[in-house]
Amino acid sequence: MVEINKIKAFNEAHLSEHNRSWDFLAESLTRKGVDLDPLIKTLGDFQIAIPSWALGTGGTRFGRFPQGGEPSNLEDKIKDVGTLHALNQSSGAISLHIPWDIPKDYNAIKTLASDLGIKFDAVNSNTFQDQPNSKHSYKFGSLSHVDAGIRREAIQHNKEVIDHGIQLGSKALTVWLADGSCFAGQHNFRGAFQRTLESLEEIYDHLPQDWKLLIEYKPYEPNFYSMVIPDWGTSHLLASKLGDQATTLVDLGHHLPNTNIEQIVALLMHLKKLGGFHFNDSKYGDDDLTVGAVKPYQLFLIFCELVQGMRETANPELSWMIDASHNLKDPMEDLLQSVESIKIAYARALLVDYDGLKAAQSKHDVAAAQSILQEAFRTDVRPLVKASIYKKGGAIDALEAYRYFDIRNQLIASRGIDSQSTGL
Numbered sequence: 001m002v003e004i005n006k007i008k009a010f011n012e013a014h015l016s017e018h019n020r021s022w023d024f025l026a027e028s029l030t031r032k033g034v035d036l037d038p039l040i041k042t043l044g045d046f047q048i049a050i051p052s053w054a055l056g057t058g059g060t061r062f063g064r065f066p067q068g069g070e071p072s073n074l075e076d077k078i079k080d081v082g083t084l085h086a087l088n089q090s091s092g093a094i095s096l097h098i099p100w101d102i103p104k105d106y107n108a109i110k111t112l113a114s115d116l117g118i119k120f121d122a123v124n125s126n127t128f129q130d131q132p133n134s135k136h137s138y139k140f141g142s143l144s145h146v147d148a149g150i151r152r153e154a155i156q157h158n159k160e161v162i163d164h165g166i167q168l169g170s171k172a173l174t175v176w177l178a179d180g181s182c183f184a185g186q187h188n189f190r191g192a193f194q195r196t197l198e199s200l201e202e203i204y205d206h207l208p209q210d211w212k213l214l215i216e217y218k219p220y221e222p223n224f225y226s227m228v229i230p231d232w233g234t235s236h237l238l239a240s241k242l243g244d245q246a247t248t249l250v251d252l253g254h255h256l257p258n259t260n261i262e263q264i265v266a267l268l269m270h271l272k273k274l275g276g277f278h279f280n281d282s283k284y285g286d287d288d289l290t291v292g293a294v295k296p297y298q299l300f301l302i303f304c305e306l307v308q309g310m311r312e313t314a315n316p317e318l319s320w321m322i323d324a325s326h327n328l329k330d331p332m333e334d335l336l337q338s339v340e341s342i343k344i345a346y347a348r349a350l351l352v353d354y355d356g357l358k359a360a361q362s363k364h365d366v367a368a369a370q371s372i373l374q375e376a377f378r379t380d381v382r383p384l385v386k387a388s389i390y391k392k393g394g395a396i397d398a399l400e401a402y403r404y405f406d407i408r409n410q411l412i413a414s415r416g417i418d419s420q421s422t423g424l
C-alpha cells in the first residue's frame with residue numbers, strides 16, 4: 001500500500017526543513033562530545049512490536065465507535081503492521097493473540113510477514129474469557145482455578161499457544177491472568193498462588209530452550225478485591241521459582257497511581273529478571289492511552305534505567321511491545337504516535353551523561369543529578385529520531401505521511417466501513 005517511491009517523494013518535499021533542524025541539533029550534540037553515528041544506528045535498529053489487538057478501534061464497556069477499514073483477519077493485521085513499518089521503520093514485529101490469530105497456513109503467513117519485514121514477537125494466551133464451544137468456564141479463574149479440569153484446559157491452551165508460536169518463529173509466551181477475586185473471603189490466597197505456580201510449571205516445561213515466559217502482573221481489574229498476580233513482586237516470585245527462562249513483564253498501565261515504575265525496572269534488571277515491556281500511558285489506571293501522552297517524563301526516567309540496565313547488567317534481551325487501546329483516534333495514527341514517543345524517550349535517555357550522574361550521586365550533589373537528567377529530557381531530539389528513521393528509508397514524518405497518503409480511506413475502500421477486527 002505504501003510504495004518506497006512514494007515515501008521518497010514525500011521525504012524530498014520535507015528534507016530541507018528536516019535538515020535545518022537536524023544540522024542545528026547535530027552541531028550542538030557534537031559540541032557536547034556525542035558520537036552521532038552509533039546513536040543514529042542504535043535508534044534506527046530499535047524495533048517495537050505492534051499487538052494484533054491494537055489495530056482495530058477499541059472501546060469501553062459503554063460503547064465502541066469504529067471508523068472503518070479495520071483488519072478482520074490475520075493477513076490484514078500483518079499488512080497493517082507492514083504499513084506502519086514502511087512509514088516508521090520501527091514497527092518490524094507483531095505480537096499475536098491466540099485464539100484470535102491462529103494461522104490457517106503457517107507458511108503463507110510467514111511469507112507475507114517476511115515480505116513486509118515483519119517478525120513474530122511474543123505470543124499471548126487468552127484465559128480471561130470463554131471461547132465458543134469450550135467445555136469449561138474461566139468465570140472463576142484459569143491457572144488458579146480450584147477445579148483441576150479447568151486448570152488443565154488453561155494449561156493446554158497455553159501449550160497450544162507456544163506450539164503456534166514455534167511454527168511462526170516467536171521466542172516468547174506472555175501470560176496475563178485475569179484470575180482473582182471480587183469479594184473478601186472468595187479466595188484462599190495461598191491456595192490460589194500455589195495452584196497458579198503449579199500450572200505455570202507445566203507450561204514452563206513445554207517451552208523450547210530458547211524461549212522466554214513473560215509473566216505480566218496487574219493490581220486490579222477485572223477482579224477488584226484481589227488479583228492472583230497483582231504486582232511485580234508476585235510475578236518475580238513466580239519467575240524465580242520457575243527458572244531462568246521465566247521473567248517479569250512490565251505493563252506501564254498495570255500499577256497503582258504514582259508507583260515508581262523506573263525503580264521496579266532497575267531492580268528487575270539488576271536481578272536479570274526483566275523480560276519485556278507493554279508500553280502505554282495512563283492517568284488513573286489501566287487507561288491504555290497513547291504512549292507518552294500523559295507522563296513523558298516518567299517514560300524518560302524508565303528509559304534511563306533501561307539504558308543503564310542494558311549497559312551494566314546481565315539482564316536478558318528485552319521484548320518491546322505496545323499494549324494500548326484506541327477508542328477515539330485512528331488506531332494506526334495512535335500507534336505511529338506511540339512508537340514515536342518511545343523513540344523520543346529512548347533518544348533522550350541515550351543522551352544522559354551517566355558518568356556525570358554517578359559522580360553527582362557519589363558527592364550527594366542532588367541539584368546536579370537532577371540537572372543532568374533534565375538537560376537530556378529538555379533536548380528536542382525529534383530531528384535525531386527522524387534522522388534515524390529517514391536513514392532506514394522511512395518517512396521523515398510518519399503521521400503526516402499516513403495522512404498525506406490517505407491510508408485510512410484506502411483501507412475503508414478495500415475492506416468496507418463495517419469490517420471489524422477480532423479480539424476487541
Ligand SMILES: [Mn+2]
Nearest residue numbers: 216251278323
Ligand atoms: Mn499488557
